[in-house]
Amino acid sequence: MRHMKLREITLDCPDPLALAAFYQQATGLTPHPASDAEFAALVTGGDGLALGFQRVDDYRAPRWPDQTVPQQVHFDFEVDDLDEAEADLLELGASKAAHQPNEGRWRVLTDPAGHPFCLLKG
Template sequence: MPVAKVGSVVLDCPDPRALADFYAGVVGGTVVDEGEWVDLKVPGGPVVAFQASPGYAPPRWPSADGSQQFHLDLTVEDLDAAEKEVLALGARPLDADDRTRTFRVYADPAGHPFCLCAG
């Protein structure tokens, strides 16, 4: 029997509300703003939380000397359509040139890497 269950996935960032709004645009859900801490409640999924972090420095991807810290794999039906949408929301491509793979890597507005994965 497990010791615990996942309560939320928490991302440090400079602007919790802005990053919660970005991910709400990508995966849906309801944003609950508590100032320094913002929850994104996604139906059928874990809570994704965003925490204000003074002096935040984004991870470097890819980098042998800098950890990416974590990343989200987001499953999509159409990679090209999803790419257009996340770019319009403020994502930037990190490694989206290889169109033969079943995933593409982006950074959210705070610099966290995430992947769009063919589902």
């Protein structure tokens, strides 16, 4: 098999610029200058990996842990302090999922478009 390099992970959403702004504030990644209302991206810098956000008409947010609308993808972010990171992200517009399977080790939040993601104790 040929070597493949992962270049981008793209999330469906109703508002690419708003979701890119949330993740930019949460991660410190750099907005791509060609971002617009249909597709926005954040870039990591040296490795060339980008996080993309594409507009989808009639977008339906994932339901977690219910699979009525599957989560499709989720991120895990390592943090130093779960409580502090959770508070910061809630202030940025994230929501805390009602179901928390192991709140002492990780927290399940959802971004403003409803995608679940986890904070892991570093």
